[in-house]
Amino acid sequence: xxxTLLQGSSLRRLRLVVAIAVVVALVTLxxxxxxxxxxxxxxxxxxxxxxLSVGLLLGQGGMISLTQTAFFGISGYVVGLLGAERxxxxxxxxxxxxxxxxxVALLFALVVMRTHGIVFLMLTLALGQICWSFARQNTSxxxxxxxxxxxxxxxxxxxxxxxxxNFYWMSLALFSLGLLFLWRLVQxxxxxxxNGIRESPRRMSAxxxxxxxxxxxxxxxxxxxxxxxxxxxxxxxxxxxxxxLQLSRMxxxxxxxxxxxxxxxxxxxxxxVIAVWxxxxxxxxxxxxxTVIGIVFVVVILxxxxxxxxxxxxxxxxxxxxxxxxxxxxxxxx
Amino acid sequence: MKYKATxxxxxxxxxxxxxxxxxMGASAADEIKIGMLSAFTGxxxxxxQLQKEGAVMALEEWNYKVAGKTIKVIYADDQLDNELAVTxxxxxxxxxxxxxxxxxxxxxxxxxxxxxxKGKDIPIVPMYSASEDSTMRKxxxxxxxxxxxxxxxxxxxxxxxxxxxxxxxxxxIGEDYSYPYNQAGGFKRGFLxxxxxxxxxxxxxxxxSDYSSIISSIPLDKKYDAVLYxxxxxxxxxxxxxxxxxxxxxxxxxxxxxxxxxKPDLDSMPQQIVGAYSAHLTADDMxxxxxxxxxxxxxxxxxxxxxxxxxxxxxxxxxxxxxxxARNGDVTDKAALAAAMHxxxxxxxxxxxxxxxxxxxxxxxxYIREVAVGSDGVMYNKGLFTAKNVNQFGPYDSxxxxxQPSDGPSSPPDLRADMPxxxxxxxxxxxxxxxxx
Numbered sequence: 001x002x003x004t005l006l007q008g009s010s011l012r013r014l015r016l017v018v019a020i021a022v023v024v025a026l027v028t029l030x031x032x033x034x035x036x037x038x039x040x041x042x043x044x045x046x047x048x049x050x051x052l053s054v055g056l057l058l059g060q061g062g063m064i065s066l067t068q069t070a071f072f073g074i075s076g077y078v079v080g081l082l083g084a085e086r087x088x089x090x091x092x093x094x095x096x097x098x099x100x101x102x103x104v105a106l107l108f109a110l111v112v113m114r115t116h117g118i119v120f121l122m123l124t125l126a127l128g129q130i131c132w133s134f135a136r137q138n139t140s141x142x143x144x145x146x147x148x149x150x151x152x153x154x155x156x157x158x159x160x161x162x163x164x165x166n167f168y169w170m171s172l173a174l175f176s177l178g179l180l181f182l183w184r185l186v187q188x189x190x191x192x193x194x195n196g197i198r199e200s201p202r203r204m205s206a207x208x209x210x211x212x213x214x215x216x217x218x219x220x221x222x223x224x225x226x227x228x229x230x231x232x233x234x235x236x237x238x239x240x241x242x243x244x245l246q247l248s249r250m251x252x253x254x255x256x257x258x259x260x261x262x263x264x265x266x267x268x269x270x271x272x273v274i275a276v277w278x279x280x281x282x283x284x285x286x287x288x289x290x291t292v293i294g295i296v297f298v299v300v301i302l303x304x305x306x307x308x309x310x311x312x313x314x315x316x317x318x319x320x321x322x323x324x325x326x327x328x329x330x331x332x333x334x
Numbered sequence: 335m336k337y338k339a340t341x342x343x344x345x346x347x348x349x350x351x352x353x354x355x356x357x358m359g360a361s362a363a364d365e366i367k368i369g370m371l372s373a374f375t376g377x378x379x380x381x382x383q384l385q386k387e388g389a390v391m392a393l394e395e396w397n398y399k400v401a402g403k404t405i406k407v408i409y410a411d412d413q414l415d416n417e418l419a420v421t422x423x424x425x426x427x428x429x430x431x432x433x434x435x436x437x438x439x440x441x442x443x444x445x446x447x448x449x450x451x452k453g454k455d456i457p458i459v460p461m462y463s464a465s466e467d468s469t470m471r472k473x474x475x476x477x478x479x480x481x482x483x484x485x486x487x488x489x490x491x492x493x494x495x496x497x498x499x500x501x502x503x504x505x506x507i508g509e510d511y512s513y514p515y516n517q518a519g520g521f522k523r524g525f526l527x528x529x530x531x532x533x534x535x536x537x538x539x540x541x542x543s544d545y546s547s548i549i550s551s552i553p554l555d556k557k558y559d560a561v562l563y564x565x566x567x568x569x570x571x572x573x574x575x576x577x578x579x580x581x582x583x584x585x586x587x588x589x590x591x592x593x594x595x596x597k598p599d600l601d602s603m604p605q606q607i608v609g610a611y612s613a614h615l616t617a618d619d620m621x622x623x624x625x626x627x628x629x630x631x632x633x634x635x636x637x638x639x640x641x642x643x644x645x646x647x648x649x650x651x652x653x654x655x656x657x658x659x660a661r662n663g664d665v666t667d668k669a670a671l672a673a674a675m676h677x678x679x680x681x682x683x684x685x686x687x688x689x690x691x692x693x694x695x696x697x698x699x700x701y702i703r704e705v706a707v708g709s710d711g712v713m714y715n716k717g718l719f720t721a722k723n724v725n726q727f728g729p730y731d732s733x734x735x736x737x738q739p740s741d742g743p744s745s746p747p748d749l750r751a752d753m754p755x756x757x758x759x760x761x762x763x764x765x766x767x768x769x770x771x
Binding site for chain 1: 374375409410411415416417420424425428429442445449511537539
């Protein structure tokens with residue numbers, strides 16, 4: 001153990017250097033990246049928020065919720081309805097959207113959090129489908145299939161977000177804040193209690209934890225993450241349609257989280273980056289891009305059930321073990 | 335399963351790899367890029383395929399070369415989803431830096447993309463997207479549409495049914511989105527102007543596969559003269575099949591909107607619908623030198639007959655290439671390119687002569703057709719009458735027309751009594767000449 005201590009700290013230093021390099025590269029991206037690279041990163045950020053939402057419930061709470069795209073859509077629709085159509089100024093539609101997301105999430109949670117496992121999955125599926133059907137079939141308010149077009153990002157403190165670079169910096173900052181908050185959350189007693197509930201709700205209940213209300217709270221927090229993603233998406237694409245809520249998008253996000261590694265903090269982020277870029281790159285190479293991406297997903301999940309971060313961990317663990325081999329006594333190797 | 339947070343540096347590495355791997359849009363000086371945005375996968379993939387076939391045929395005739403420049407087409411798949419359409423339009427504009435955007439199947443897709451493209455100063459040539467506001471209330475000079483609006487053939491159709499065929503009441507069942515709204519709007523205006531009394535409209539979500547409740551709620555005691563199905567694609571096939579299976583065809587005759595009986599969907603429909611009327615800008619039995627030349631070449635290249643979608647794509651691509659030629663291959667000044675598109679001569683268009691009005695929308699022939707069976711036993715759309723030189727405002731004055739609200743699920747009104755007077759009286763209405771004359 002004493003021999004690896006130095007190695008550990010140098011590895012940590014290397015990690016720090018890489019992390020700083022990535023941060024610098026991301027912040028200065030508008031200086032050297034193309035317009036479309038910025039746009040793709042913006043997509044990564046808003047789908048990233050949605051992936052964090054799913055990842056928080058799945059990784060921390062052990063819950064597979066199929067309602068998360070509904071929250072992504074609700075905030076987008078409120079921004080479209082109040083901002084683009086009725087002309088309310090900047091923070092109002094967005095705050096109203098997040099407030100509605102929180103209220104709806106609370107109501108949904110009061111119902112679904114009484115259940116576990118497959119019943120939970122089916123209930124969240126049903127609630128998500130209700131929201132999607134409503135968006136698709138309501139033509140008087142939500143314009144059905146056509147959706148709400150002409151949504152413009154606002155100017156915040158004099159910064160014009162219709163400029164791609166400004167929008168990129170804003171969403172990068174927002175995403176970093178989101179990650180930071182989530183990081184603090186999972187390290188807090190609340191996060192640890194959540195992990196306990198994931199492993200054994202009954203035991204946590206016996207220990208005196210209010211299991212039901214803790215699960216309700218994490219559901220509302222996850223919904224707000226999806227809602228923030230929905231606002232960014234509406235601003236960026238300028239339109240909100242029922243597609244934002246549909247089941248195939250929900251499953252795509254779930255796959256992204258599993259692809260990255262659902263039990264890792266960075267899993268949803270890695271998954272979102274890879275999936276969004278894979279889509280952009282492969283769709284330029286072949287019209288059968290959906291097949292290719294589907295095969296990639298299947299292969300990764302078959303060979304690496306813990307996702308890409310699981311594979312990475314296995315590689316680094318093996319390398320560490322290899323390094324230790326010469327130091328180990330020969331007879332301990334049996 | 336422990337929560338392993340700091341165990342990895344992979345996430346930032348992947349981000350870095352993403353930046354390095356970003357595709358670089360290489361551009362050559364002697365290359366002109368056309369972005370074609372359409373539904374190449376998904377429920378509406380057949381439309382995208384038909385469009386691509388028409389466009390490719392035009393390009394091959396030019397050998398992908400205009401005025402010494404090579405034409406490169408970048409195909410982007412939007413699955414007919416409005417949000418994805420905007421995302422892909424961004425890709426074409428920001429990354430591929432295309433000189434022209436074309437393609438587009440549905441009305442909403444066209445409106446969303448045009449809304450994003452506004453201010454980008456790149457010409458857009460919608461091939462099949464028919465929402466009239468793209469070349470009307472929301473028009474800007476970079477939009478050039480040598481094809482159609484939803485109302486254009488339907489105004490003629492409605493007027494013909496009430497004025498010539500003497501129908502009074504129609505029951506319309508339609509898909510709930512902007513293109514069928516626009517078709518319904520044109521139909522109501524024409525039908526009520528020609529002496530019709532009522533067009534009752536019922537909308538259903540897209541897509542729908544089971545129409546039993548919709549069909550059984552058609553009121554047989556209210557003396558409707560016909561049922562008009564205002565939908566297309568797989569919805570139309572399902573509706574028409576069930577309409578016939580329910581035995582409705584013998585009780586109330588069926589009419590279609592422009593795309594309902596279009597090929598290849600018509601091939602999947604039962605032969606009981608022979609005699610059903612519709613109106614479009616093509617008919618399957620056209621017999622003009624331009625059409626025959628196009629049809630034979632198309633048949634030879636793709637081994638099946640062309641549909642309206644492929645003809646529109648052919649004509650639109652032809653317009654783009656001719657405009658580039660008129661500019662002598664110089665596409666740096668996009669405003670001048672759009673202006674050149676406006677001036678292109680399309681009098682030899684296969685479906686009949688086309689001219690552009692002040693909003694860059696087509697003035698063209700509309701054909702009234704009926705479903706007939708050919709000597710080979712296959713159904714086709716047989717031309718009956720032609721209304722010549724129809725523009726997007728129909729017989730109306732453009733100012734009066736645009737003063738009305740945009741077509742929606744409940745506008746214009748269903749009843750003649752509720753229709754504004756100025757929309758019921760026009761100086762000069764259509765004249766119908768027998769098809770082929």
